[in-house]
Amino acid sequence: MCFLLILLIPLACVGLALVNTGLGRSRSAAHAMLSSLCVLAVAALVYVVLGFSFEGADGRPAHTFIVAGKTWNWIAAEPLFLRGIRWNSLPTALGLLLQIFGVGLAGLIPVSSGADRWKLSATCASTALLAGLTYPLFAHWVWGGGWLAQSGTNYGLGRGFLDGSGSGTIHVVGGLTALSITWILGPRPGKYSSEGISAAIPGHNAVLVLLGCMLAWLGWLGLNASGAILFVGVETPGVVLIGLNTTLAAAASGLTAAVVTRVRFGRPDASLVANGWMAGLVASSAAAAFLKPAAAILVGAVAGGLVPFAVDLLEFKLAIDDPGGAVSVHAVGGIWGLLSVALLSEASAGGQWLAQVVGVATLIGFVFPLTYGLNWLLDRYFRQRVDVEGDWHGMDLHELGAGAYPEFDIHSDEFIQR
Amino acid sequence: MKLMGFLLLLAGWGLVVSAIAMLPSPTARASFVLAGVGVELGGLALVVRSHYVVTIKKP
Numbered sequence: 400m401c402f403l404l405i406l407l408i409p410l411a412c413v414g415l416a417l418v419n420t421g422l423g424r425s426r427s428a429a430h431a432m433l434s435s436l437c438v439l440a441v442a443a444l445v446y447v448v449l450g451f452s453f454e455g456a457d458g459r460p461a462h463t464f465i466v467a468g469k470t471w472n473w474i475a476a477e478p479l480f481l482r483g484i485r486w487n488s489l490p491t492a493l494g495l496l497l498q499i500f501g502v503g504l505a506g507l508i509p510v511s512s513g514a515d516r517w518k519l520s521a522t523c524a525s526t527a528l529l530a531g532l533t534y535p536l537f538a539h540w541v542w543g544g545g546w547l548a549q550s551g552t553n554y555g556l557g558r559g560f561l562d563g564s565g566s567g568t569i570h571v572v573g574g575l576t577a578l579s580i581t582w583i584l585g586p587r588p589g590k591y592s593s594e595g596i597s598a599a600i601p602g603h604n605a606v607l608v609l610l611g612c613m614l615a616w617l618g619w620l621g622l623n624a625s626g627a628i629l630f631v632g633v634e635t636p637g638v639v640l641i642g643l644n645t646t647l648a649a650a651a652s653g654l655t656a657a658v659v660t661r662v663r664f665g666r667p668d669a670s671l672v673a674n675g676w677m678a679g680l681v682a683s684s685a686a687a688a689f690l691k692p693a694a695a696i697l698v699g700a701v702a703g704g705l706v707p708f709a710v711d712l713l714e715f716k717l718a719i720d721d722p723g724g725a726v727s728v729h730a731v732g733g734i735w736g737l738l739s740v741a742l743l744s745e746a747s748a749g750g751q752w753l754a755q756v757v758g759v760a761t762l763i764g765f766v767f768p769l770t771y772g773l774n775w776l777l778d779r780y781f782r783q784r785v786d787v788e789g790d791w792h793g794m795d796l797h798e799l800g801a802g803a804y805p806e807f808d809i810h811s812d813e814f815i816q817r
Numbered sequence: 818m819k820l821m822g823f824l825l826l827l828a829g830w831g832l833v834v835s836a837i838a839m840l841p842s843p844t845a846r847a848s849f850v851l852a853g854v855g856v857e858l859g860g861l862a863l864v865v866r867s868h869y870v871v872t873i874k875k876p
Contacts, residue, residue: 466838554837554846582868595873717865718872753847756854757833764830764857768823 400635401493404625408500411618412439415507417611418677422602422670422723423514426793429803434510434522439503441523445530446502451484452477454498454535456491457544459483469553471546475539494629498538501569501622502530508573511723512581513783516790519798521783528773529576537766538568542630547761550754557741557751560758563633564626566685566736571762572770574730577721579771584784586720588791597715600722605669612653612676619645619680627688637688644687645680648699652679655703663707671710674724675703678732685736689744698739702732734759819867825860829853 416435423431455461455475460483463472477483486492506526513522540547541562551559562568589598602608624641627633633641656675660668679699686698709727713719719726737759741752777783789797796802832853840846 469838471838550837555843556837586872591872593873595869718869720872750843753837753850756850757837760830760833760850760854760857763861764826764833764853767861768826771823 400638401625401628402496404621404628404638405493405497405500407621408497408504408618408625410614411622412500412504412507414611414613414615414618415504415677416510417607417614418673419507419511419514419611419723419725421604421607421609421611422511422673424600424793425603425804426795426802427515428603428795429799429801430519430794431510431514432803433799434517434519435507437519437523438506438510438526441526442503442506442530443499445527446499446535448480449531450502450535451475451481451495451498452479452535453532454539455543456494457542457548459491459543461539461544470549472544472549473540473546474536475543490629493625494542497622497625497629498542501538501565502534504565504622505534505569505573505576506530508570508725508729509577509580511725512577512721513584514722515587515794516584516785517580518783518785518789521777521781524777524781525576525580525774525783528777529572529770533576533766533770533773534568534572536769537572537762540761541568541758547754547758550757555750556754556757557749558746558754560754561631561689561740561746561751562685562737562758563631563688564623564684566681566683566733567758567762570681570684570729570733571737571759572766574726574728574733575762575767576770576774577725578719578730579767579774580783581719581721581726582771583774583778586718587722590720591718595718597718602670602722605673608670608673612673615677615680616646616649619649619683623684623687626684631688633688640692641687643692644690644695645683647692647695648683648687648702649676649679651696651699652676652682652703652706655700656706659704659707668707670724671707674710674728675706678702678706678728678735681729681732682736682739685733686740686744686746689740689746691745694739694743697743698736701739702735705731705735734762818863818870822860822863822865822867825863826857827860829855829857829860832856 420431460476547560624638653676657667682702741755836849
């Protein structure tokens with residue numbers, strides 16, 4: 400059962416890749432899809448070679464130290480190349496398979512924020528850092544029996560930091576990496592004037608985006624259900640409620656985004672509704688196993704209401720050029736999902752709120768500087784942004800030598816102020 | 818400004834971790850955790866500001 404649910408997760412990756420590609424420009428569409436494929440490949444290989452040895456699993460070898468009489472489990476001590484895995488030990492093996500897909504999903508998130516200017520080679524190198532160090536470290540703390548997971552038993556913080564299926568471990572980690580990438584690369588040419596006024600550079604294919612949302616929904620059903628079984632001990636019959644909550648959160652979130660954009664702009668905005676749908680899925684991942692259906696609707700509605708405002712704030716007020724809204728969807732939606740465990744779920748008693756706040760503080764205060772620092776160092780020695788010619792020609796022609804749509808006229812740079 | 822922002826992010830996290838490890842009283846622990854989150858938000862604001870200035874100077 401759990402194995403079959405895990406096999407749905409690649410559909411989440413497919414959906415996210417389609418959303419990223421559709422929200423980017425036509426002149427970089429083939430590059431975006433190829434980048435997504437390469438990200439999945441690099442993430443799987445690096446995680447297997449190196450990442451799992453840092454992450455490990457609950458109850459397996461780890462490095463610890465003692466603080467004030469309590470054991471702090473901070474990083475796994477597994478051999479490289481999965482040499483410590485016994486393949487007939489189902490929970491560990493299934494968790495490993497889930498996370499090979501999960502780390503790929505996390506790696507796809509920055510592809511969206513770096514659209515139209517992130518070199519393919521740099522994308523692969525950055526993904527290797529994510530899959531080899533950043534993701535495994537935080538995932539060990541949450542899912543591998545690390546100090547955040549132990550904060551319940553060690554310090555009486557509820558059940559310890561709860562993130563059933565990756566709102567924090569996959570999405571906030573990916574979203575904060577996306578924020579780092581968009582800052583390190585800088586905005587696309589012509590996006591901001593010297594007065595800070597933003598030019599609209601719309602996505603090229605709303606059909607791809609919306610199809611991606613539907614495929615992602617299927618993938619999330621598998622992700623949320625299998626994650627809850629493996630990481631928070633939900634029994635198999637509980638997956639029915641998880642499937643329902645995942646769907647309700649996405650539905651409420653997408654519709655709320657539609658209503659918000661209808662009220663603000665006079666008509667629903669397809670890309671923001673798609674972002675709202677995705678944010679509902681992201682937010683549902685942390686708490687789907689612990690929510691009643693009405694609470695799942697509320698979690699989704701808040702996520703869908705947050706996203707259009709977060710996209711506006713980042714683009715217009717803070718001058719952050721994030722073409723696919725990855726930071727708003729995955730970082731903001733994910734943080735809301737983590738906090739909703741404390742605010743709205745059945746697991747909200749006895750200091751759980753403090754455990755969730757500590758987890759969010761760790762993401763912002765430790766994971767964000769770590770992922771920014773690693774990508775900044777990479778950029779110092781290997782420039783991540785495409786050169787000026789690539790900026791003008793588009794990534795397809797510049798890096799691949801051919802466009803995604805060779806039989807059609809590609810629009811010229813009417814968005815760019817020459 | 819950017820470096821100071823990242824240092825504040827790390828300092829805030831250090832405050833959060835120290836609070837849960839060293840303070841036995843739930844009230845004191847919660848207060849220091851929230852103070853740490855406040856320091857992190859200050860650091861984040863500095864990092865955002867530093868990048869905003871760079872983006873607008875080099876459109």
